[in-house]
Amino acid sequence: MTDRNETPALPPRWFVRGAWTGHRLLYRATGRGLSLPRPGGRMGMLRLRTVGRRTGRERAVILGYHLVGDSCVTLAMNGWAEADPAWWTNLRAHPRAAVDTVDGTFAVVGREAAGQERDRLWARFDDYEGWGDIDAFSSRRTHTPVVVLDRA
Incomplete structure (x- = not known):
């Protein structure tokens, strides 16, 4: 347990990047690695496909998420780096994207939650395991966007 004034330690950056790379490779090779969120249990895992802001080519990333209605909610945190x-950055430039989940593929429009909506959605992350102490970790960053992926 950490002191309230102490930010919890993060794994080394090389480990975090290796885990991300491994997860993407697992998905590409087997089609496995996605999961549904379970309130009181683990966060879900989805694959977000965006359009590169400079290249115009498809880019894909595996993200943790939870559901609010039909919308997927995640954090733009980059391993808690600033x-x-x-x-x-790609989603802000091209908000239309696609999401692959255990339940299938669907089109989404991404946006950042603000104000009371952000506060309400931020609090919901505590309902799922796998995020760690997001309040403490987020102190490493100036701002951590709460990203809502609304079905298009």
Whole structure:
């Protein structure tokens, strides 16, 4: 357990990047690695396909998420590093994207939650295991966007 004034330790960056790469490879090779979120249990895992803001080519990333109605909610956190993840930068440039889940593929429009909606959605992350102490980890960043992927 950590002191409230102490930010929990993160795994080394090489480990985090290796885990991301491994998860993408697992999905590509087997089609496995996605899961549905279970309130009181683990967060879900989805595959987000965006359009590269500079290349115009499809880019894919595996993300943790939870559901609010028909919308998938995730964090643009880049392993808690200060810089925004590339997928979030791409999604802001081209909000229309596709999501692959255990339940199938569907079109989405991405947006950042703000104000009371952001606060409400942020609190819901505590209902799922796998995120860690997001309040403590988010103190490493100036701002951590809560991203809503609404079905198109």
